Amino acid sequence: AQSVTQLGSHVSVSEGALVLLRCNYSSSVPPYLFWYVQYPNQGLQLLLKYTTGATLVKGINGFEAEFKKSETSFHLTKPSAHMSDAAEYFCAVSVHTGGFKTIFGAGTRLFVKA
Amino acid sequence: GAVVSQHPSWVICKSGTSVKIECRSLDFQATTMFWYRQFPKQSLMLMATSNEGSKATYEQGVEKDKFLINHASLTLSTLTVTSAHPEDSSFYICSAKVSGPIYEQFFGPGTRLTVL
Numbered sequence: 001a002q003s004v005t006q007l008g009s010h011v012s013v014s015e016g017a018l019v020l021l022r023c024n025y026s027s028s029v030p031p032y033l034f035w036y037v038q039y040p041n042q043g044l045q046l047l048l049k050y051t052t053g054a055t056l057v058k059g060i061n062g063f064e065a066e067f068k069k070s071e072t073s074f075h076l077t078k079p080s081a082h083m084s085d086a087a088e089y090f091c092a093v094s095v096h097t098g099g100f101k102t103i104f105g106a107g108t109r110l111f112v113k114a
Numbered sequence: 115g116a117v118v119s120q121h122p123s124w125v126i127c128k129s130g131t132s133v134k135i136e137c138r139s140l141d142f143q144a145t146t147m148f149w150y151r152q153f154p155k156q157s158l159m160l161m162a163t164s165n166e167g168s169k170a171t172y173e174q175g176v177e178k179d180k181f182l183i184n185h186a187s188l189t190l191s192t193l194t195v196t197s198a199h200p201e202d203s204s205f206y207i208c209s210a211k212v213s214g215p216i217y218e219q220f221f222g223p224g225t226r227l228t229v230l
Contacts, residue, residue: 090157
């Protein structure tokens with residue numbers, strides 16, 4: 001079975017500070033990992049994804065994440081937070097075992113202080 | 115490219131009525147569409163997976179007779195909430211993916227359902 005754990009339901013950073021959102025997963029098969037961002041009353045926007053290949057993945061808006069198999073982690077980082085980064089972030093794992101399914105983490109709300 | 119739309123974006127209905135939500139892939143053919151439900155300040159919960167031309171596969175605990183899903187074409191899936199009650203009030207999000215080993219799905223903007 002697959003699962004996703006996001007550590008910290010709320011993260012608060014100052015504008016210009018490092019953003020680190022933590023995600024750990026479990027999967028019985030090679031996972032495909034995603035980070036999505038959701039703004040209030042909107043759908044999900046893909047930030048970045050890992051499928052195969054390079055374990056450091058760069059996404060939109062300056063975000064990146066590193067797939068660490070030994071740690072079963074896929075943490076999301078951004079060197080310098082902007083006010084516009086304030087949103088809800090979801091880590092997700094997708095697998096294809098007899099059907100395609102995506103499991104989402106509980107989400108982390110990012111607050112950015114001026 | 116890869117745009118998914120939902121209609122309506124919000125709907126208010128009376129208890130006991132039925133509501134239909136449409137999910138369309140605008141610029142690609144979606145062999146598989148997914149319906150999620152999201153409660154306030156919570157994550158997305160998969161309700162069902164629908165493949166074009168076949169019956170939807172519902173997740174455990176989701177009433178298939180209450181949440182009717184139809185995927186009649188490669189660009190349209192509908193979710194009908196039958197005999198809606200206040201506890202059905204939620205944010206419903208659809209997503210779509212193309213066939214084959216493509217592991218990315220594209221999300222619609224969501225529909226806010228409020229049942230009075």
